Amino acid sequence: MKSRIIGAIAAVLLAIVGTVLLVQYVSSAEQRALAGTETQTVLVVRDGLTIPEGTVAENLVDFVSEEEVPTKVVPTDAITNLNEVAGQVTSVELVSGEQVIGTRFVDPAELEDENTVEVPEGMQELTILLEPQRVVGGQLEPGDTVGVFISLAPEVGVELPVTHLTLHKVLITSIQGLAEPTEETNAPSSNPLPQGSVLVTLARTAPDAEKIIYGQEFGTIWLSKEPAGAIEDGTRPVTKDEIYE
Helix, strand or coil: CHHHHHHHHHHHHHHHHHHHHHHHHHHHHHHHHHCCCCEEEEEEECCCCCECCCCEHHHCHHHEEEEEEEHHHCCCCECCCHHHHCCCEECCCECCCCECEHHHEECHHHHHHHHCCCCCCCCEEEEEEECHHHEHHHCCCCCCEEEEEEEECCCCCCCCCEEEEEEEEEEEEEEECCCCCCCCCCCHHHCCCCCCCEEEEEEECHHHHHHHHHHHHHEEEEEEECCCCCCCCCCCCECCCCCCC
């Protein structure tokens, strides 16, 4: 029995010693690899962590660490101290192992301006939840204007379902639920498709807001991309009787 316990303890000790030796070997291997190479201390995002867009520079202390890397792989705008970007925020998400560079930071007001569309005076905002095919396949962004189609089912048996392009040039102030486009290619086919429903925030006058909410509550809504030059003439409420006119 004692021999088994002694054997188990010895195995544990050997495992610990082996781990320590392996760590020392890896560390010395890194030092040997850098021997004779000019190095520079940079800030790197810690392993397993990501830094969200809009994070204040002063809050990055626990997310980054100093590392020695060959000077030849250090960007000219690499940051060695967070004081260099004090008061700024990250303009994009920073990922694990990424060197922290100055061009990834902007003034907070600049980032806010990029993501915000000013609501025209006298209008109010409202948000509706729609499926991707109802928002031009997701090819919409804040600042676009859209047409709002509202379809209503009949309330009594003799009436017909009706669809009408009810509102024109409605401003989108925010849209959520779209996948981020990749930066690897500019090909049209690379545009990502939404994976679920999309939240679209619109700015409109109070009477028009009532119509949109009614359509969302008691009917269905479809959006079209309707730029400033789109022609509005010729629309009317459509039932099956008008389809083939």
